[in-house]
Amino acid sequence: MAIRLDFLDGDFETRFAAFLTTKREVSEDVNATVRTIIDDVRLRGDAALADYSKRFDGIDFSETAMAVTEAEIDAAIALVEPEVLGALKVAAVRIEAHHRRQLPKDDIYEDAMGVGLGSRWTPIDAVGLYVPGGTASYPSSVLMNALPARVAGVPRIVMVVPAKDGQINPAVLAAARMAGVEEIYRIGGAQAIAALAYGTETIAPVAKIMGPGNAYVAAAKRHVFGTVGIDMIAGPSEVLVIADGSNDPDWIAADLLAQAEHDTGAQSILITNDAGFATAVENAVERQLKTLPRAHTASASWRDFGAVILVPDLEDAVPLANRIAAEHLELALDDADAMIPKIRNAGAIFVGRHTPEVIGDYVGGSNHVLPTARSARFSSGLGVLDYMKRTSILRLGVEQLRTLGPAAIALARSEGLEAHARSVAIRLNLGDEG
Amino acid sequence: MAIRLDFLDGDFETRFAAFLTTKREVSEDVNATVRTIIDDVRLRGDAALADYSKRFDGIDFSETAMAVTEAEIDAAIALVEPEVLGALKVAAVRIEAHHRRQLPKDDIYEDAMGVGLGSRWTPIDAVGLYVPGGTASYPSSVLMNALPARVAGVPRIVMVVPAKDGQINPAVLAAARMAGVEEIYRIGGAQAIAALAYGTETIAPVAKIMGPGNAYVAAAKRHVFGTVGIDMIAGPSEVLVIADGSNDPDWIAADLLAQAEHDTGAQSILITNDAGFATAVENAVERQLKTLPRAHTASASWRDFGAVILVPDLEDAVPLANRIAAEHLELALDDADAMIPKIRNAGAIFVGRHTPEVIGDYVGGSNHVLPTARSARFSSGLGVLDYMKRTSILRLGVEQLRTLGPAAIALARSEGLEAHARSVAIRLNLGDEG
Numbered sequence: 001m002a003i004r005l006d007f008l009d010g011d012f013e014t015r016f017a018a019f020l021t022t023k024r025e026v027s028e029d030v031n032a033t034v035r036t037i038i039d040d041v042r043l044r045g046d047a048a049l050a051d052y053s054k055r056f057d058g059i060d061f062s063e064t065a066m067a068v069t070e071a072e073i074d075a076a077i078a079l080v081e082p083e084v085l086g087a088l089k090v091a092a093v094r095i096e097a098h099h100r101r102q103l104p105k106d107d108i109y110e111d112a113m114g115v116g117l118g119s120r121w122t123p124i125d126a127v128g129l130y131v132p133g134g135t136a137s138y139p140s141s142v143l144m145n146a147l148p149a150r151v152a153g154v155p156r157i158v159m160v161v162p163a164k165d166g167q168i169n170p171a172v173l174a175a176a177r178m179a180g181v182e183e184i185y186r187i188g189g190a191q192a193i194a195a196l197a198y199g200t201e202t203i204a205p206v207a208k209i210m211g212p213g214n215a216y217v218a219a220a221k222r223h224v225f226g227t228v229g230i231d232m233i234a235g236p237s238e239v240l241v242i243a244d245g246s247n248d249p250d251w252i253a254a255d256l257l258a259q260a261e262h263d264t265g266a267q268s269i270l271i272t273n274d275a276g277f278a279t280a281v282e283n284a285v286e287r288q289l290k291t292l293p294r295a296h297t298a299s300a301s302w303r304d305f306g307a308v309i310l311v312p313d314l315e316d317a318v319p320l321a322n323r324i325a326a327e328h329l330e331l332a333l334d335d336a337d338a339m340i341p342k343i344r345n346a347g348a349i350f351v352g353r354h355t356p357e358v359i360g361d362y363v364g365g366s367n368h369v370l371p372t373a374r375s376a377r378f379s380s381g382l383g384v385l386d387y388m389k390r391t392s393i394l395r396l397g398v399e400q401l402r403t404l405g406p407a408a409i410a411l412a413r414s415e416g417l418e419a420h421a422r423s424v425a426i427r428l429n430l431g432d433e434g
Numbered sequence: 435m436a437i438r439l440d441f442l443d444g445d446f447e448t449r450f451a452a453f454l455t456t457k458r459e460v461s462e463d464v465n466a467t468v469r470t471i472i473d474d475v476r477l478r479g480d481a482a483l484a485d486y487s488k489r490f491d492g493i494d495f496s497e498t499a500m501a502v503t504e505a506e507i508d509a510a511i512a513l514v515e516p517e518v519l520g521a522l523k524v525a526a527v528r529i530e531a532h533h534r535r536q537l538p539k540d541d542i543y544e545d546a547m548g549v550g551l552g553s554r555w556t557p558i559d560a561v562g563l564y565v566p567g568g569t570a571s572y573p574s575s576v577l578m579n580a581l582p583a584r585v586a587g588v589p590r591i592v593m594v595v596p597a598k599d600g601q602i603n604p605a606v607l608a609a610a611r612m613a614g615v616e617e618i619y620r621i622g623g624a625q626a627i628a629a630l631a632y633g634t635e636t637i638a639p640v641a642k643i644m645g646p647g648n649a650y651v652a653a654a655k656r657h658v659f660g661t662v663g664i665d666m667i668a669g670p671s672e673v674l675v676i677a678d679g680s681n682d683p684d685w686i687a688a689d690l691l692a693q694a695e696h697d698t699g700a701q702s703i704l705i706t707n708d709a710g711f712a713t714a715v716e717n718a719v720e721r722q723l724k725t726l727p728r729a730h731t732a733s734a735s736w737r738d739f740g741a742v743i744l745v746p747d748l749e750d751a752v753p754l755a756n757r758i759a760a761e762h763l764e765l766a767l768d769d770a771d772a773m774i775p776k777i778r779n780a781g782a783i784f785v786g787r788h789t790p791e792v793i794g795d796y797v798g799g800s801n802h803v804l805p806t807a808r809s810a811r812f813s814s815g816l817g818v819l820d821y822m823k824r825t826s827i828l829r830l831g832v833e834q835l836r837t838l839g840p841a842a843i844a845l846a847r848s849e850g851l852e853a854h855a856r857s858v859a860i861r862l863n864l865g866d867e868g
Contacts, residue, residue, distance in 0.1 A: 083844050101543075117799055140845055140849065171848055251857070258853045258854045292852060343825070348826035349825060350829075351827060354830050354831055354832050355828055356858055356861065359842055366826035366827075378641040378663030381824065391783060394785065394799075408793055410517045411797070418695070419728065423692040
């Protein structure tokens with residue numbers, strides 16, 4: 001059973017503040033192991049990849065090639081149920097269409113003074129996409145990570161996925177094909193991150209590495225950051241549902257459980273102004289848990305991190321939601337639209353009673369890689385801009401330099417940077433004294 | 435004297451590759467100290483700030499308030515030379531105008547299916563801006579970090595700056611006033627970062643921390659990352675000049691030295707197709723060094739990390755420039771415009787013979803906080819987006835849920851996430867079997 005907090009209780013602020021800072025992740029210290037693996041891959045390249053893949057994944061690269069071939073992808077696709085292939089296609093088309101709207105426009109202009117200025121966007125040359133193996137090997141995540149790269153125009157998208165005992169989820173390969181990934185290696189763990197960052201004989205290095213992974217993968221990404229770019233390190237997922245008493249308690253319970261089944265560290269929160277409804281949802285959660293395949297995970301998450309918060313008025317939910325800054329926020333209200341402008345901090349907002357968060361996980365079109373653990377206060381979900389970079393362009397003629405130069409010289413000298421001052425002064429024949 | 439590399443030499447690729455991976459920074463391991471300071475500030479708040487400020491900055495908060503008052507800023511401004519104030523104003527107006535063009539537009543729309551989708555941008559609630567003390571206390575950096583925040587609409591901008599023996603550079607306070615910073619504390623080091631991230635009795639916490647600092651500040655920023663957002667950790671600055679033989683060697687030498695005077699770890703690189711011009715620049719560097727106040731720093735940087743690269747044709751400079759991915763790239767060429775589209779990786783491009791990089795440091799209007807150490811391959815300079823975050827919005831009615839729901843259910847089940855499937859199915863009266 002999740003905790004209950006009541007806005008009107010005297011100790012609400014204390015309990016809510018404590019709730020906000022609850023840690024939901026045990027961070028394993030795997031840095032020493034990861035560092036050894038990375039150093040080894042840098043030193044020995046493919047040979048090190050072969051050793052680690054044999055040891056950790058039980059795959060022998062003297063028998064199976066590291067690279068996945070087009071024929072293997074064809075064969076895998078034939079194994080995927082047509083219904084799932086069709087659903088992946090629906091998702092891919094919608095994700096691509098939505099992300100295409102995120103493509104930035106260059107802004108190249110001349111100001112009133114005649115100074116040329118510009119912001120120019122270009123795709124990153126090469127990105128690596130990590131896909132976990134086993135049960136966390138989600139084809140939907142392949143689409144969510146690879147399609148924005150493709151929309152951005154990234155010329156080289158490299159996917160790595162561990163092949164435990166040689167196996168890769170066929171739907172993952174199908175999704176990769178749909179998303180236009182043309183270079184796939186069956187490697188995983190810290191060794192795969194090292195290979196992407198530094199390159200080996202087989203794998204050319206990339207400039208940025210994206211995608212979720214276990215503690216070793218996360219530590220390896222932190223470790224190679226700087227040499228390459230990395231995306232955010234995702235924490236356990238969370239949902240906040242703001243719901244009035246007119247909802248079907250079973251619908252809302254189902255949404256809370258959809259989040260809870262991800263991970264024992266996931267978090268589901270309900271804020272409502274209706275105590276009776278809150279109880280009905282709590283009861284529905286217990287009832288639905290009985291027939292849920294992942295009940296063990298979902299009930300642990302709900303018990304340890306779930307919360308039901310009672311507020312006297314739904315307006316009181318707004319400041320709480322902004323402090324929680326949830327990855328996913330459902331507004332299951334009559335006039336959900338009216339609340340949207342008041343919400344400042346949320347990864348994604350799901351509006352109305354017919355927009356369960358799960359639609360956003362798969363087929364809504366928006367990205368399901370979103371900021372967790374309150375980081376929506378300062379960061380955004382994955383998008384096309386994450387696969388591009390902006391270059392500033394500046395162009396002065398002699399006239400503009402004459403106009404602006406003296407101010408630059410004054411500032412440089414006030415900062416004690418005489419060589420800065422001189423690089424302007426020398427072009428204006430001002431000599432060393434400016 | 436900088437090294438010389440010749441594209442036509444047999445060992446060019448080996449030497450160039452080694453040059454690219456040269457480390458220019460000694461990274462001090464200050465993590466243990468930083469962790470102690472952060473923990474202490476979290477535990478003891480203002481009292482810990484007072485202790486560390488007394489110890490490291492020689493300032494006593496029982497005599498001087500931690501917060502800088504409006505009257506103190508007025509008094510500081512009166513101390514700044516009018517010429518410098520005027521130059522700061524020129525810079526501020528231009529920086530603000532350029533950054534205003536970076537403001538993103540919300541994109542709220544309904545697709546052909548009637549699904550509501552949206553990308554909505556909001557400013558971060560509160561940001562902290564670290565300003566170093568001493569000689570690295572640059573008013574221009576205050577403008578570059580604070581103005582984009584103001585343009586983004588960040589309601590609370592907090593500046594921290596260490597006051598060694600009570601002193602703060604008056605021009606820094608003048609720049610803060612111009613940039614609309616209304617909350618300033620005379621604290622620095624890891625303790626200031628901890629105060630911004632976790633808050634104290636006097637200082638409310640922020641959501642993101644920006645700005646450069648020494649090894650302690652950088653380590654503290656890494657440490658609090660996750661609790662708050664941080665900007666990139668800037669490395670030593672660098673410039674790459676691509677120049678033909680028609681340039682005045684003295685102008686180009688001045689530009690190389692402007693970069694070199696920053697830091698012994700700074701890097702200045704010239705690529706040219708004219709060996710005679712290369713020698714003339716090298717000679718001009720040596721000549722100009724003789725009268726440079728910061729000659730000690732500049733000559734060390736030029737000696738240890740400077741490079742002159744000869745190419746047979748200026749076209750050969752392009753792939754090298756893309757591999758170097760310089761923070762600053764000057765194109766001192768007749769037809770500089772023609773080269774711009776070929777340059778994929780650069781923080782900022784300075785076009786033509788009359789656009790020394792220094793203009794971009796101060797008064798060009800673009801931001802001078804740019805990606806260093808080859809990170810322009812995957813990241814961008816500071817801009818308005820760094821002070822905002824994007825929230826996705828998704829809205830389905832019952833009709834859209836009927837259309838898209840089955841695909842979501844199919845994908846959820848294929849990923850083994852039955853509770854996901856049910857949260858959609860229950861709304862479509864499909865029951866547990868979908």
